[in-house]
Amino acid sequence: MINKRGQLINTKVMGRLLRYAYPHWRSFFLVFGLILLMTITSLAQPRLVQWIIDNHLVNLSPGMEEGAVRQELFQIGIIALTYLGTVLINFGSNYAHFWVLNKTGQTILLNLRQEVYDHVMSLSMSFFDTNPLGNLVTRITNDTENLNEMFTSVLTSLFQNIVSIIGIILIMLTMNFRLGLMVLALTPAILIISFVFRNIIQKVYEEQRRILSKINNHLSENLSGMNVIQMFHQEEKVYQEFDKADRDYLRESQREVKYFATYRPAVELIRSLGIALLLWYGGGGFIRETITFGILYAYIEYIQRFFHPILSLAETYNVIQSALTSSRRIFSLMDEKRTVINQTDPIQVDRLMGKVEFDHVWFAYKGEEWVLKDVSFIIEPGEFVAFVGSTGAGKSSIMHLISRFYDIQRGSIRIDGIDIKNFDEQQLRQAVGVVQQDVFLFGGTVEENITLGREYVSRDDAIQASKLVNAETFIRRLPGGYEAPVMERGATFSAGQRQLLSYARTVAADPSMLILDEATANIDTETELLIQDAIIKMSRNRTTIAVAHRISTIADADKIIVMHHGEIAEEGTKDQLLEQDGIFRVLYELQFDR
Numbered sequence: 001m002i003n004k005r006g007q008l009i010n011t012k013v014m015g016r017l018l019r020y021a022y023p024h025w026r027s028f029f030l031v032f033g034l035i036l037l038m039t040i041t042s043l044a045q046p047r048l049v050q051w052i053i054d055n056h057l058v059n060l061s062p063g064m065e066e067g068a069v070r071q072e073l074f075q076i077g078i079i080a081l082t083y084l085g086t087v088l089i090n091f092g093s094n095y096a097h098f099w100v101l102n103k104t105g106q107t108i109l110l111n112l113r114q115e116v117y118d119h120v121m122s123l124s125m126s127f128f129d130t131n132p133l134g135n136l137v138t139r140i141t142n143d144t145e146n147l148n149e150m151f152t153s154v155l156t157s158l159f160q161n162i163v164s165i166i167g168i169i170l171i172m173l174t175m176n177f178r179l180g181l182m183v184l185a186l187t188p189a190i191l192i193i194s195f196v197f198r199n200i201i202q203k204v205y206e207e208q209r210r211i212l213s214k215i216n217n218h219l220s221e222n223l224s225g226m227n228v229i230q231m232f233h234q235e236e237k238v239y240q241e242f243d244k245a246d247r248d249y250l251r252e253s254q255r256e257v258k259y260f261a262t263y264r265p266a267v268e269l270i271r272s273l274g275i276a277l278l279l280w281y282g283g284g285g286f287i288r289e290t291i292t293f294g295i296l297y298a299y300i301e302y303i304q305r306f307f308h309p310i311l312s313l314a315e316t317y318n319v320i321q322s323a324l325t326s327s328r329r330i331f332s333l334m335d336e337k338r339t340v341i342n343q344t345d346p347i348q349v350d351r352l353m354g355k356v357e358f359d360h361v362w363f364a365y366k367g368e369e370w371v372l373k374d375v376s377f378i379i380e381p382g383e384f385v386a387f388v389g390s391t392g393a394g395k396s397s398i399m400h401l402i403s404r405f406y407d408i409q410r411g412s413i414r415i416d417g418i419d420i421k422n423f424d425e426q427q428l429r430q431a432v433g434v435v436q437q438d439v440f441l442f443g444g445t446v447e448e449n450i451t452l453g454r455e456y457v458s459r460d461d462a463i464q465a466s467k468l469v470n471a472e473t474f475i476r477r478l479p480g481g482y483e484a485p486v487m488e489r490g491a492t493f494s495a496g497q498r499q500l501l502s503y504a505r506t507v508a509a510d511p512s513m514l515i516l517d518e519a520t521a522n523i524d525t526e527t528e529l530l531i532q533d534a535i536i537k538m539s540r541n542r543t544t545i546a547v548a549h550r551i552s553t554i555a556d557a558d559k560i561i562v563m564h565h566g567e568i569a570e571e572g573t574k575d576q577l578l579e580q581d582g583i584f585r586v587l588y589e590l591q592f593d594r
């Protein structure tokens with residue numbers, strides 16, 4: 001709870017949070033004003049009743065004169081009306097403060113969420129490689145929601161409780177100093193109980209959260225991999241795991257109930273103790289006529305009201321802690337720097353010719369674990385070059401580097417003689433069309449998945465592109481055609497169809513260069529022919545770099561580059577390589593011997 005530097009709450013994070021609240025200071029002032037009004041009206045009520053009792057009710061007696069009775073009743077009526085007034089004002093200010101506060105809180109949150117999301121989207125690929133998706137989702141949704149608590153409940157309940165406590169203490173001490181001191185003497189007991197309880201329950205909550213996220217992860221992972229589970233008869237094992245986590249959760253929930261069952265009566269006990277003390281001491285005072293009946297009544301009321309803010313303060317402390325933890329996580333996300341940095345003054349080119357040069361390129365995703373070691377090659381404009389090699393050889397990595405998803409550590413990559421670092425990142429990615437190894441389809445329609453909402457890709461472009469890549473026939477056959485729905489991740493499409501859709505998506509924007517990272521999945525011969533034909537048509541008039549797993553893709557390549565453990569092992573045309581009797585020949589024969 002206390003951080004490394006021994007501070008109760010981290011002032012730096014707190015300061016940064018307040019910066020988000022600052023633009024709304026008017027609303028907060030209004031809220032504080034309303035809370036003040038709420039507290040004053042609420043605290044005035046017992047005092048008004050006491051006034052009626054001590055100054056008017058006591059005067060009434062059975063044999064009183066008619067006129068005097070009417071006079072007293074009139075006075076009582078006025079005070080009663082005032083009481084009603086305090087109730088109404090209290091109600092109104094309570095309503096208004098709640099409304100203003102939540103509106104402000106939600107506005108702050110909206111801005112914060114947008115800022116976080118915007119920032120996350122600007123981050124480089126390497127960030128997403130190392131940060132699990134689930135964590136990011138939690139930060140953007142739950143953690144920001146946690147902060148809402150900070151702005152709505154914490155700030156104001158702190159203020160409200162402190163004002164109430166001070167107000168009640170002042171009233172009690174001024175009404176009767178000794179009675180007041182007596183009530184105050186109970187405060188340490190209640191504080192200690194609350195803090196001890198809060199600490200314990202906090203741990204229970206943490207454990208609950210941990211188990212719950214385990215359950216959630218378990219569910220999402222196993223539900224999405226259900227076919228693998230059923231295929232390998234893992235139901236029983238998976239069920240056991242789930243059952244265990246579920247039981248753990250039940251256990252923690254029961255612990256929570258147990259603690260609450262002790263805590264609430266304990267607080268009640270102290271409160272009753274206070275009232276008993278009050279009656280005992282106050283009763284004595286009443287007999288000795290040092291304490292009036294009205295004051296006794298008012299004290300009982302104030303004791304009841306005194307406990308609430310104290311308990312609530314103890315609670316606030318925990319909310320602050322969890323909100324601060326969330327803020328720290330959000331801020332560390334926002335402080336994350338992008339590793340691929342756009343030039344301040346990028347070179348503008350109309351259309352790239354498509355000459356690609358790798359000049360002694362060294363690259364590692366992390367540290368010194370070299371994935372590419374001193375790779376150099378030149379691809380001339382309009383050429384069709386294929387990369388082959390065993391899995392993990394670094395082929396996809398080369399493709400990532402050409403559209404600059406990562407920066408290389410040594411050497412340089414040039415397109416049309418210009419280092420790619422000098423291009424505008426967006427322009428570069430628009431000029432280089434990439435078909436990734438794993439096709440990703442979004443939930444939506446077929447057309448949306450081809451245009452991707454890019455303003456420079458029209459519906460017509462989408463249709464032309466589909467025709468070019470031979471996707472038109474199967475799209476037309478779908479119910480709804482281009483409007484046919486696509487499920488999340490495109491689960492209802494075959495691997496070949498997904499492949500064709502991703503081709504259409506890529507060529508729809510008419511890129512000057514094409515990168516194909518062929519899927520390893522096996523495809524039926526008919527689709528393979530379609531794909532083969534699509535690739536030939538797509539590669540016409542543009543530099544095409546393809547990672548090929550099927551020899552059919554390579555057959556007409558101008559050049560084949562064979563990768564081995566991050567290095568170029570062989571380079572040449574198909575015939576030259578076959579003659580060399582090296583790695584390529586082995587790969588080639590493996591495929592044709594099947």
Ligand code: M5T
Nearest residue numbers: 129365371389390391392393394395396397398437
């Ligand atoms: C080459 C490592 C991978 C492999 C090597 C994408 C990626 C890869 N790697 C990382 O450490 N982090 C990453 O994000 O890099 O991987 P590749 O370039 O993907 O290999 P490939 O395309 O030749 O293989 P394949 O199976 O697609 O034919 O050691 O661990």
Ligand code: MG
Nearest residue numbers: 395396397437
């Ligand atoms: Mg690959």
